[in-house]
Amino acid sequence: MERDYDIIIIGSGVAGTTLAYKVASSGLNIAIIDCREYGGTCPLRGCDPKKVLASASEATDWNNRLIGKGAGTEGLLSIDWPSLIGFKRTFTEDYSRKIEKSLFEMGIDTYHGQAYFENENTVAVGEDLLRGVYIFVATGTKPRKLNIPGEGYLTSSEEFMETEQLPKRIVFVGGGYISFEFSHIARRAGSEVVILHRSKRVLKSFDSDLVDPLLKASKAVGIEVLPENPVIAVEKEGAHFLVKTEFKTETHTGTHTFVADMVVHGAGRVPDIEGLELENAGVRIKNGAIEVDKHMRTSNPRVYSGGDCTSEGMPLTPIAGLQARVAAANILDGNLAEADYTGVPSAVFTIPTMASVGITAPIDSKEYKVVFRDRSSWYSTRRTGLEFAASKVIIDEENDRVLGAHILGPNAEEAINIFAMVMRLGLKASDLKKIVYAYPGICSDIVHMV
Structure with a gap:
């Protein structure tokens, strides 16, 4: 069947559905396509269900940290994994149906199957040919191929959350x-947990002065982190796996072998654009991602793109939503809106949490004022029973602007939003000390972080 649409959306994750909701009231004829269940990675198999699991580990760990300190149970608490997975599914099991139903109720046609471009304005899905005045590609990411023997034995993060x-x-x-x-x-x-990393530095997109105490916190609870141990093969031996890594010294190269019951792929993700046949639409690829300009427009003026499959912006859910809103505005009103990535924070939900926004710089920087605080002995850390916490703030003294902030400790994912707001709104670093914060709380520490 052949159909004509004003807008065709490929991908029903955060970027795709955000654009769909933004344009739904325009009176335009809209279609959306997905080769998997509707909803995308974040709410179904990414950050949302992951945080449900993390919340249980945080609650358990909080209890155990406060044993003997006036709170906690008599003995150590442990996670009831099967019931936790069951609880996690209450957030995901009906989500796809609700999303697709809401799209249908807004008059958007929904399609299932692998989409690919026939030409610059036509998308094929199954036996259907859909022609669009505009097309928005938001297909997200997939696990990076490691190209090692035994790669098929690896468990994806999605599978881990279904174990x-x-x-x-x-x-x-x-x-x-x-x-x-x-x-x-x-x-x-x-x-028992081991992390094997190919290069010297783990969590390379985060500030090293905050990663160091996080590594100490990880070691303190028994997580073994081994950098410079690239995995070269995974073998099956009975019910177990043999994970082989390569190491090099000045004189020779050798291998280490680790025995595991599960091997989890955590070596990054790449844009999921294979099979779209973008070349048929004249859409250029840049470093394995869809190349877009500041308006979220590709090299084909009919085709826009947003979310993790694009060449611009960090692979974060808020960025996907931001890019989709920019693309929607430009499709409806002409190319006037631009994506602004100023002050977008990110977080690693470990224990303690690590959060970051903006640039980083060494403590002894000669270009910026860098304020580093070891917060392990601060009240806000000690009252939670945590042993490791720190902060680093980078300030351009000439303009009194915050250029970056990095926090490790309890509720870091919330406190970082204050710095993100200051950066995005163009406020001054000194403005952070003018705010009267609720006390005692993590945000009331901010006056001592700058």
Whole structure:
């Protein structure tokens, strides 16, 4: 069947549905396509269900930290993993149906299947050919291929969150935020955990002066983090796996072998654009992602793109929503709106949480004022029973502007939003000390962080 639409959306995740909701009241004829269940990665198999798991580990760990300090149970609490997975499913099991129903009720036609471009304005899905005045591509990401023997034995982060019984020994491949978040969850659930990372520095997109105490916190609870251990193969031996890494010294190259009951892929994700046949539409690729301009327009003026499959912006849910809103405005009103990535924060939901916004700089920077605080002995840290906390704020003294902020500690994901707001609204660093904060709380510490 051939159909004509004003707007065709490929992908029903945060970017795709945000654009759909923004244009739905325009009276235009709209279609949306997804090759999987509607809803996308974040609410179904990403950050939202992950945070449900993390919340249980945080609650359990909080109890255990306060044993003997006037709170907590008599003995250590542990996570009931099967019931936690069951609770997690209450957030995901009906989500897809609700999303698709809401799109249908807004008059948007929904399609299921792998979409690909026939030409610059036509998308094929199954036996249907859809022609669009505008097309918005928002297909997200997928796990990066490692191209090693035994790669098929690896468990994806999505599969990890569906595991009915957590095994005793887990190896995480890659030292990014996925591995660290899930390793902290798994460790609190009683598993032995090892993180294997190919290069010297883990969590490389975060400030190293905050990563260092997080590594100490990870080691303190029994998480083994081994940098410079690239995984070269995974083998199956009975019910277990042998994870082989390569190491090099000045004189020779050798291998290490780690025994695991589960091997989890945490080595990054890449844009999920394979199979779209973008070349048929004249859409250029840049470093494996869809190249877009500041209006979220691709090299084909009919085609816009947003979310993690694009070349611009960090791969974060708020960025996907931001880009979709910009694309929607430009499709409806002409290319006037631009994506502004100023002051967008991110967080790693470990214990303690690490959060970041803006640039980083060394403590001894000669270009900026860098305020580093070891907050491990501060009241807001000690009252929670945590041992590791820190902050770093980067300030341009000439303009009195905050250029970056990094926080490790309790409720860091909330406090970072104050810095993000100051940066996005162009307020001054000194304005942070003028605010009267609720006390005692993590945000009341901000006057001592700058």
